[in-house]
Amino acid sequence: xxxxxxxxxxxxxxxxxxxxxxxxxxxxxxxxxxxxxxxxxxxxxxxxxxxxxxxxxxxxxxxxxxxxxxxxxxxxxxxxxxxxxxxxxxxxxxxxxxxxxxxxxxxxxxxxxxxxxxxxxxxxxxxxxxxxxxxxxxxxxxxxxxxxxxxxxxxxxxxxxxxxxxxxxxxxxxxxxxxxxxxxxxxxxxxxxxxxxxxxxxxxxxxxxxxxxxxxxxxxxxxxxxxxxxxxxxxxxxxxxxxxxxxxxxxxxxxxxxxxxxxxxxxxxxxxxxxxxxxxxxxxxxxxxxxxxxxxxxxxxx
RNA sequence: GGGGAGAUACCAAAGUGGCCAACUGGGGCAGACUGUAACUCUGCUGGCGUAUGCCUUCGGAGGUUCGAAUCCUCCUCUCCCCA
Numbered sequence: 001x002x003x004x005x006x007x008x009x010x011x012x013x014x015x016x017x018x019x020x021x022x023x024x025x026x027x028x029x030x031x032x033x034x035x036x037x038x039x040x041x042x043x044x045x046x047x048x049x050x051x052x053x054x055x056x057x058x059x060x061x062x063x064x065x066x067x068x069x070x071x072x073x074x075x076x077x078x079x080x081x082x083x084x085x086x087x088x089x090x091x092x093x094x095x096x097x098x099x100x101x102x103x104x105x106x107x108x109x110x111x112x113x114x115x116x117x118x119x120x121x122x123x124x125x126x127x128x129x130x131x132x133x134x135x136x137x138x139x140x141x142x143x144x145x146x147x148x149x150x151x152x153x154x155x156x157x158x159x160x161x162x163x164x165x166x167x168x169x170x171x172x173x174x175x176x177x178x179x180x181x182x183x184x185x186x187x188x189x190x191x192x193x194x195x196x197x198x199x200x201x202x203x204x205x206x207x208x209x210x211x212x213x214x215x216x217x218x219x220x221x222x223x224x225x226x227x228x229x230x231x232x233x234x235x236x237x238x239x240x241x242x243x244x245x246x247x248x249x250x251x252x253x254x255x256x257x258x259x260x261x262x263x264x265x266x267x268x269x270x271x272x273x274x275x276x277x278x279x280x281x282x283x284x285x286x287x288x289x290x291x292x293x294x295x296x297x298x299x300x301x302x
Numbered sequence: 303g304g305g306g307a308g309a310u311a312c313c314a315a316a317g318u319g320g321c322c323a324a325c326u327g328g329g330g331c332a333g334a335c336u337g338u339a340a341c342u343c344u345g346c347u348g349g350c351g352u353a354u355g356c357c358u359u360c361g362g363a364g365g366u367u368c369g370a371a372u373c374c375u376c377c378u379c380u381c382c383c384c385a
Binding site: 158269 | 328332335336337339341342
């Protein structure tokens, strides 16, 4: 029997953590997290890392394992998760994967193209150029250096334009040359389960969770990270808004409201992303009682 | 009791005779996205499955006009000031 990775995904606050733990217990296995922010050990409250008791009840991987001060990316995650899963599959037939970062999930189940790391110097220069010369100028270069990618990218999206350019500039090859986007063979099968729930219910859970984070000390956590606000890891819902409040641009109350709003938006983007998995099985997370049964049925279908 | 201001779509708020189904912002919805991805970007938001099309809107009821959210009359409600 082929090893199986059971991917439990869904928007933030939908109830993934709890369900994943129940499922992992039921299957007697461990959990891999695919979350680009819970992986940072400095950001616990604002990223809703599982409770210590939850982390104890089932072994979790890739939670609070990296530092915001180190460079980390999807590609890194692909390598780490591949290695970890291979190790765990020696012991288990099934593993549970859960988390909110769609691209991280893709990296593990389909793989990322092998593209050299960008030269940090080049990346920095591009950022400066964007500031000074504007997007137009970067587009101009991209058109010249990689017309193929130029024809595909969203030209209004500075991040994507810069990404193409930085690869061209550091490697001397076109970005398109590296970007095959073909799925890799994996030594395990995967099943995707998408959790969702009525929008109003999701929103009230988000609001409540943000309030709980504040009670749990979110403001202090963010304050302690204030000196590092420029780091990429801290460009995150829940942190960014409070940084603005510390700057005096917002009141704390306004920042909290904004966190709620931005979390709702984030959740919506996650749902949109999840719709790309055409073979995924969708469940309503509100049916907590029989979710495990439904899931087991689904897994047994084959 | 007297004087003044105002009622616009889910909310806030422009518009003060035709270019208005109605600026803009918020909220909401939808979408894109292979190395910063909780990032970044895009579209829609009165109804009619699509529409250079039709229908119903700008507190209510009438009226003026070829034509009104915009002008007039009355009514209802809200707010502010004086008593």
